[in-house]
Amino acid sequence: MNAILSPSRPKASEAAISDLVAELSNRFGERVVTSAAVREQHGHTLTWVKNQPPDIVVYARTTEEVSEIVKLCAAKGVPVIPFGTGTSLEGHVNAPDGGVCIDLSLMKRIIAVHEEDLDCVIEAGVTRKELNEHLRDKGLFFPIDPGADASIGGMVSTRASGTNAVRYGTMKDVVLSLTVVLPNGEIVKTASRAKKSSAGYDLTRLMIGSEGTLGVITEITLKLQGIPEAISAGICPFPTVKAACDAVIMTIQSGIPVARIELLDEVQVRAVNLHSKLSLPESPLLLLEFHGTDASVQEQAERFGEIAAEFTDQPFEWATKPEERSRLWQARHDAYWAARGLRPGAQSVATDVCVPISRLAECVDETKKDILESGMIAPIVGHVGDGNFHVQPLVNTDDPAEVAACEAFVDRLVKRAVAMEGTCTGEHGVGQKKMKYLEIEHGEAALDLMRVLKRAIDPHNIMNPGKIVAL
Amino acid sequence: MNAILSPSRPKASEAAISDLVAELSNRFGERVVTSAAVREQHGHTLTWVKNQPPDIVVYARTTEEVSEIVKLCAAKGVPVIPFGTGTSLEGHVNAPDGGVCIDLSLMKRIIAVHEEDLDCVIEAGVTRKELNEHLRDKGLFFPIDPGADASIGGMVSTRASGTNAVRYGTMKDVVLSLTVVLPNGEIVKTASRAKKSSAGYDLTRLMIGSEGTLGVITEITLKLQGIPEAISAGICPFPTVKAACDAVIMTIQSGIPVARIELLDEVQVRAVNLHSKLSLPESPLLLLEFHGTDASVQEQAERFGEIAAEFTDQPFEWATKPEERSRLWQARHDAYWAARGLRPGAQSVATDVCVPISRLAECVDETKKDILESGMIAPIVGHVGDGNFHVQPLVNTDDPAEVAACEAFVDRLVKRAVAMEGTCTGEHGVGQKKMKYLEIEHGEAALDLMRVLKRAIDPHNIMNPGKIVAL
Numbered sequence: 001m002n003a004i005l006s007p008s009r010p011k012a013s014e015a016a017i018s019d020l021v022a023e024l025s026n027r028f029g030e031r032v033v034t035s036a037a038v039r040e041q042h043g044h045t046l047t048w049v050k051n052q053p054p055d056i057v058v059y060a061r062t063t064e065e066v067s068e069i070v071k072l073c074a075a076k077g078v079p080v081i082p083f084g085t086g087t088s089l090e091g092h093v094n095a096p097d098g099g100v101c102i103d104l105s106l107m108k109r110i111i112a113v114h115e116e117d118l119d120c121v122i123e124a125g126v127t128r129k130e131l132n133e134h135l136r137d138k139g140l141f142f143p144i145d146p147g148a149d150a151s152i153g154g155m156v157s158t159r160a161s162g163t164n165a166v167r168y169g170t171m172k173d174v175v176l177s178l179t180v181v182l183p184n185g186e187i188v189k190t191a192s193r194a195k196k197s198s199a200g201y202d203l204t205r206l207m208i209g210s211e212g213t214l215g216v217i218t219e220i221t222l223k224l225q226g227i228p229e230a231i232s233a234g235i236c237p238f239p240t241v242k243a244a245c246d247a248v249i250m251t252i253q254s255g256i257p258v259a260r261i262e263l264l265d266e267v268q269v270r271a272v273n274l275h276s277k278l279s280l281p282e283s284p285l286l287l288l289e290f291h292g293t294d295a296s297v298q299e300q301a302e303r304f305g306e307i308a309a310e311f312t313d314q315p316f317e318w319a320t321k322p323e324e325r326s327r328l329w330q331a332r333h334d335a336y337w338a339a340r341g342l343r344p345g346a347q348s349v350a351t352d353v354c355v356p357i358s359r360l361a362e363c364v365d366e367t368k369k370d371i372l373e374s375g376m377i378a379p380i381v382g383h384v385g386d387g388n389f390h391v392q393p394l395v396n397t398d399d400p401a402e403v404a405a406c407e408a409f410v411d412r413l414v415k416r417a418v419a420m421e422g423t424c425t426g427e428h429g430v431g432q433k434k435m436k437y438l439e440i441e442h443g444e445a446a447l448d449l450m451r452v453l454k455r456a457i458d459p460h461n462i463m464n465p466g467k468i469v470a471l
Numbered sequence: 472m473n474a475i476l477s478p479s480r481p482k483a484s485e486a487a488i489s490d491l492v493a494e495l496s497n498r499f500g501e502r503v504v505t506s507a508a509v510r511e512q513h514g515h516t517l518t519w520v521k522n523q524p525p526d527i528v529v530y531a532r533t534t535e536e537v538s539e540i541v542k543l544c545a546a547k548g549v550p551v552i553p554f555g556t557g558t559s560l561e562g563h564v565n566a567p568d569g570g571v572c573i574d575l576s577l578m579k580r581i582i583a584v585h586e587e588d589l590d591c592v593i594e595a596g597v598t599r600k601e602l603n604e605h606l607r608d609k610g611l612f613f614p615i616d617p618g619a620d621a622s623i624g625g626m627v628s629t630r631a632s633g634t635n636a637v638r639y640g641t642m643k644d645v646v647l648s649l650t651v652v653l654p655n656g657e658i659v660k661t662a663s664r665a666k667k668s669s670a671g672y673d674l675t676r677l678m679i680g681s682e683g684t685l686g687v688i689t690e691i692t693l694k695l696q697g698i699p700e701a702i703s704a705g706i707c708p709f710p711t712v713k714a715a716c717d718a719v720i721m722t723i724q725s726g727i728p729v730a731r732i733e734l735l736d737e738v739q740v741r742a743v744n745l746h747s748k749l750s751l752p753e754s755p756l757l758l759l760e761f762h763g764t765d766a767s768v769q770e771q772a773e774r775f776g777e778i779a780a781e782f783t784d785q786p787f788e789w790a791t792k793p794e795e796r797s798r799l800w801q802a803r804h805d806a807y808w809a810a811r812g813l814r815p816g817a818q819s820v821a822t823d824v825c826v827p828i829s830r831l832a833e834c835v836d837e838t839k840k841d842i843l844e845s846g847m848i849a850p851i852v853g854h855v856g857d858g859n860f861h862v863q864p865l866v867n868t869d870d871p872a873e874v875a876a877c878e879a880f881v882d883r884l885v886k887r888a889v890a891m892e893g894t895c896t897g898e899h900g901v902g903q904k905k906m907k908y909l910e911i912e913h914g915e916a917a918l919d920l921m922r923v924l925k926r927a928i929d930p931h932n933i934m935n936p937g938k939i940v941a942l
Contacts, residue, residue, distance in 0.1 A: 116724060116829040159669040170667050172676070173644065188916045194825040195857045196641050197894035198630040198680055200901055200909055200939050201921045205643070205676035209669055226726040253587055255697040296767055354665040358587040386666045423668035430671055438671055445659045449928070450672045456927030457920070468671050 011098045012078040017055045020100065023072055024058055031059040031106075042083055042093060042101040046336075048347040048397050049091035049433055054081055054101035061106050063179055063187055063218040070216060071185035073100050079465050080183075082212040084151030085127060089350035090431025092158065092211055096466040102216060104153055110134050111219070118224045119176060119193065124153025124217050131222075140224045143168035146427065147333045153217045158429035159209030163332065166252075166385030167259040167291065168225065170427065172208050179219035180207050183458040193221055206453070211429050212464035214457045228291035231259075232301060233325045236288065237281040237314040241265050241368055241380070244284045245361035247311040248384045252357050254307065256300050260289035261385040262332055265368070268339060268379035275338030276331040281314070286384075287332055288316075289325075332381070336392065339379045343394040346377075349406055350433075353417035354388035354426030363420055364389060367413055374409050388426035415440065430468045438469070482569045483549040488526045491571065494543055495529055502530040502577075513554055513564060513572040517807075519818040519868050520562035520904055525552055525572035532577050534650055534658055534689040541687060542656035544571050550936050551654075553683040555622030556598060560821035561902025563629065563682055567937040573687060575624055581605050582690070589695045590647060590664065595624025595688050602693075611695045614639035617898065618804045624688045629900035630680030634803065637723075637856030638730040638762065639696065641898065643679050650690035651678050654929040664692055677924070682900050683935035685928045699762035702730075703772060704796045707759065708752045708785040712736050712839055712851070715755045716832035718782040719855045723828055725778065727771050731760035732856040736839070738813070739806055739850035746809030747802040752785070757855075758803055759787075760796075803852070810850045810863045817848075817865040821904075822881055824888035825859035825897030834891055835860060838884055845880050859897035886911065901939045909940070 012020075024032045033039075034056055043053035055078075060066045073080045079099025086093055095101065107123035108130065114120065115138055122131060129149045131142050144155060146162035154160075156178065161170035168174070177191040180203075190203035207214060238244035244263055251258060264272065264285045273280055286308075290300040305316045319325045331338075340348050355363045364380065371378045371391065382389025391413060395406045414424045414437050424437040439447050450469045454461075461471050483491075495503045504510075505527055514524035526549075531537045544551045550570025557564055566572060578594035579601065585591065586609055593602060600620045602613050615626060617633035625631075627649065632641035639645070648662040651674075661674035678685060709715035715734055722729060735743065735756045744751055757779075761771040776787045790796045802809070811819050826834045835851065842849045842862065853860025862884060866877045885895045885908050895908040910918050921940045925932075932942045 114827065114829060116720065117827040118724070119827070159667075159673070161667055165667060169644075172673065173640075182916070182920065186916045186919075188920055189914060190917060192889070192894045192912060193827050193892040194859075194888075194894040194897065195828070196630075196632055196636060196825060196859065196897050198823075198896045198898050198900040199894050199905065199912055200680070200918075201685075201924055202630075202643065202673075202676045202680055203917060203920060205673045206924075209671070209673055214672075226724075249587065253589070253697075293770065295770065299764065299766065352669075354667060356585065356588040356590070356664050357666070358585060388665075388667065418663070421664035423663045423665040423670045425669045426665065426667050427669050429669040434670070441663060441670055443660060445653070445657045446661060446674060447671075448657075449653065449659055449674060452927050453672055453677075453924070456923050 012076065016076045016078060017098070020072060020076055020078060021056055024056065024069065027068065028058055033057045042086065042103065043095050044086050045088055045091050045094060047089050047350045048395065049094060052094040052096050054095035055098040057101045057103055059103045059106050063181065066102055066181045066216050066218050067185045067187055069100065069102055070181050070183065074184055074460065074462055077460055077462065079462050080216065081464050082157070082216045084125065084154030085149065087148035087150045087154065088158070088431060089428045090433045092429060092431040092467060094432060104151065104218070107218065113138060115140065118226070119221060120224055121219060121221045122152060123219055125151050127151050128155065135224065139227050141227050142222060143225050144171055144174060147336065152220055152222070156208050156217050156220055157211050159427070161383070161427040163260045163262055163383060165383060166261055167257055172205055174223045175204055175208055175220060176223060177221040178204055178207050178217050180215040180217050182215045183460070183463045209429065211431065211467050213454060213468050214463060230294045230297040231289065231291055232297050232318065232320065233289040233328060234301070234316055234318045235280065235328065236286045236308050236312065236316040237283045238286065238312045239283065241284045242361045242365045243311040244286050245364050245384060247286065247308050249357050249360060250307045251304055252385055254303065256303050258288060258300065258304070258385060259291040260287065262287040263380065263382040263384040263389065264335065265380040267377070268335055268381050271338040271342045271379055272331045272335060275341050276334055278331055287328060335381045339392045340394065342379065343377050346394040347397045349393045349395055349410065350428060351391045351410055351413055352388070352425045352428040353413055353422055354386060355417050355420045355422030357387045359420040359422070360384060360387050363417060366416060367391060370409060370412060374405060376406065376409065386426065387422065432467060435468065435470065483547065487547045487549060488569070491543060491547055491549060492527055495527065495540065498539065499529055504528045513557065513574065514566050515557050516559055516562050516565060518560050518821045519866065520565060523565040523567050525566035526569040528572045528574055530574045530577050534652065537573060537652045537687050537689050538656045538658055540571065540573055541652050541654065545655055545931065545933055548931055548933060550933050551687065552935050553628070553687045555596065555625030556620065558619035558621045558625070559629070559902060560899045561904045563900060563902040563938060565903060575622065575689070578689065584609060586611065589697070590692060591695055592690060592692045593623060594690055596622050598622050599626065606695065610698050612698050613693060614696050615642060615645060618807065623691055623693070627679050627688050627691055628682050630898070632854070632898040634731045634733055634854055636854060637732055638728055643676055645694045646675055646679055646691060647694060648692040649675055649678050649688050651686040651688050653686045654931070654934045680900065682902065682938050684925060684939050685934060701765045701768040702760065702762055703768050703789065703791065704760040704799060705772070705787055705789045706751065706799065707757045707779050707783065707787040708754045709757065709783045710754065712755045713832045713836045714782040715757050716835050716855060718757065718779050720828050720831060721778045722775055723856055725774065727774050729759060729771065729775070729856060730762040731758065733758040733803055734851065734853040734855040734860065735806065736851040738848070739810060739852050742809040742813050742850055743802045743806060746812050747805055749802055758799060806852045807863065811865065813850065814848050814865040818868045820864045820866055820877055820881065821899060822862045822884055823859070823896045823899040824884055824893055825857060826888050826891045826893030828858045830891040830893070831855060831858050834888060837887060838862060841880060841883060845876060847877065847880065857897065858893065903938060906939065906941065
């Protein structure tokens with residue numbers, strides 16, 4: 001389980017590292033840290049991937065500083081790992097070859113908010129909650145919500161999405177431009193602030209989802225949304241997961257512009273009730289949110305209610321008060337921690353398949369059967385409006401048989417989704433743990449093309465080595 | 472004016488070409504054409520860029536055939552130029568180094584329509600009108616509408632958009648996956664059919680907008696939309712172009728989800744009236760379209776009406792009947808040809824800047840003054856909801872002074888837009904004619920990165936050489 005996935009390059013020599021510590025300390029003083037605790041915190045991952053700490057952590061304050069650090073590392077052939085908040089689920093910030101972790105959490109400037117253009121320019125260390133706090137008084141919000149209060153830089157790096165994506169898209173849809181420090185230390189601005197452009201290769205989207213393997217993202221120009229005039233939310237219980245999925249499929253096909261449509265299976269609902277002291281009905285649930293004018297929110301909810309009635313006897317219940325709504329979504333966001341509470345001491349395994357919506361019910365249903373047969377505790381939550389769902393097996397990693405059984409389950413899950421024209425990861429990214437699935441999903445020629453890109457932009461393989469594609 | 476922009480590689484030898492004619496003819500028979508008329512038709516461009524015919528035209532029928540052709544060309548180092556319908560405005564299909572034009576217009580299969588997933592899989596030669604014809608009975612439509620009945624492959628290649636983009640996005644937003652023949656003849660599928668994915672580098676968007684310089688796009692998986700329950704359109708005259716732009720800015724900022732909001736200046740309106748036998752009021756006009764339910768269309772139109780009233784005394788007039796609506800949009804789509812009618816015999820020059828919406832009124836206003844001072848005939852139309860507008864100078868290309876004056880005007884226009892954080896091309900693409908503006912817009916480091924990508928994927932520079940970045 002804890003085997004490091006094919007380290008891609010030799011570790012830097014101890015001499016090179018101690019030289020680098022001296023040079024960096026000379027330049028950045030106390031912002032260079034080599035204590036074991038801090039290094040381990042930066043090799044941390046929320047799942048069962050083993051901690052692999054970097055040799056050095058540097059807290060950068062500006063794009064120019066990041067460029068300086070990268071140039072020093074490039075000169076010595078030392079790996080560079082960009083770090084935001086460390087909420088990655090796939091070992092993205094692990095340092096299998098050691099190296100320098102550039103912590104961007106001090107880069108929190110909100111450089112500009114262009115209210116009239118519905119966009120803003122921020123540094124990569126700003127988290128989504130910090131940004132929304134800043135925007136609230138202006139009547140604007142940033143809609144992408146992966147649950148964790150991740151840094152926007154990290155969200156760009158993994159092409160994150162989450163609960164609102166069904167309405168507002170993913171990170172690929174909301175980034176206008178990026179400032180990126182390339183592996184040679186050069187600083188690139190990927191695009192202008194125009195809402196659209198055909199001026200050459202799409203460098204912006206080349207960097208979105210590249211997980212720090214092509215450069216360090218330091219500044220981001222983001223599209224924003226006006227806070228909707230009206231927001232309403234509610235829950236709807238279903239007799240089976242399949243019935244809930246069928247209702248989702250019909251809702252999406254009907255073109256109802258739901259802002260959120262989230263599935264919790266009965267196991268996850270039990271976990272959430274325990275963790276968040278709620279009393280939700282312990283059957284498969286859909287949590288919904290509608291955005292719009294008063295009239296359109298009402299219309300959307302009515303149309304959803306009619307569809308739901310075809311698949312459940314239970315009523316669609318409103319959470320009209322803002323406090324109730326917040327409590328509901330907080331509970332949804334805490335689903336990951338709630339699930340872990342079902343088996344204290346066990347490790348959580350992240351999965352993230354996404355299939356065309358027509359195959360969703362079938363995919364979830366087969367997966368539920370597989371979970372049952374495997375005898376695992378594995379709650380399901382999902383951004384089902386996009387066909388994306390997370391099974392979260394809870395595993396005793398000290399028991400090799402259990403670990404092997406879980407690995408086999410994840411394998412079956414991914415292959416099931418790919419066979420349905422889906423993907424191994426809808427939003428978490430590849431990191432270390434999904435690398436083995438890229439060839440199954442993309443085929444050899446596409447994977448080769450990814451390697452060509454990596455080699456061309458980072459010929460010495462210093463940028464977050466051992467992630468996405470192994471060279 | 473007609474100088475070829477730095478041919479990037481030596482032309483293939485006559486011997487290599489005649490060998491290739493023999494080999495291709497042997498394999499593809501009458502689908503290999505070398506007549507001057509057909510070659511010239513394939514080196515054609517709608518603007519003043521000089522015709523540069525390829526040596527050979529081959530009509531391909533399948534992805535595998537395209538792969539075979541590319542492999543033959545690669546073996547001989549002969550350029551490959553993909554061709555859709557030839558509606559490019561920037562010299563994209565010109566063959567400055569000769570070579571083989573692969574005409575994809577026979578690749579018209581609609582491979583699958585997944586109604587339940589709101590997507591379809593088509594071959595690259597299908598045009599947008601053909602696709603919409605096919606989809607109509609299913610209650611679906613493909614929303615991207617650049618005016619011309621372009622092939623979808625060509626629209627992917629230039630990252631096209633057009634009148635509906637303000638609501639439905641551009642080609643970068645509606646493509647789920649591509650099948651691409653790489654410069655070595657390998658066939659790559661860029662992504663699955665999942666609505667979102669974080670599984671590695673975004674090969675799909677790397678290819679969108681690459682204008683045939685990284686490979687030949689042969690199949691496309693596209694997102695579709697349900698035909699709206701209600702559609703309404705109308706026109707609104709304004710006293711000045713600035714007043715119209717100010718109304719657009721406020722409309723977009725208010726979050727009204729207009730489906731189309733198009734500007735025609737008074738010169739363009741006169742041209743349209745003459746060409747399409749209409750009697751539109753000859754002042755700056757906004758043409759609008761709203762999509763939604765009956766109630767929401769009504770609500771949108773009312774809110775727009777209130778905004779417009781702040782900037783004009785003229786009323787917002789409905790075109791309620793479908794025939795009226797079609798006639799209006801057909802007139803809009805014919806704007807290019809209508810404009811040419813203002814100065815018979817003159818050549819049309821395409822421009823395509825796009826700026827953040829807050830700068831739109833200022834940019835259009837300064838440009839109008841510039842046109843006036845230049846003494847040119849140069850109507851303006853624009854997808855102003857995105858900040859994108861086209862000035863279309865009509866130039867006597869036999870008069871060097873006029874040509875030089877127009878070049879200088881285009882230079883000022885692009886620099887004005889870039890200084891306002893905009894782009895030299897919102898939707899037409901770079902082709903040959905915008906290459907010189909890429910460095911002004913992107914800076915040297917970003918342009919270098921584009922060259923790194925081109926070199927890595929097409930090391931022998933056989934794919935549509937002399938476009939986007941010169942190697």
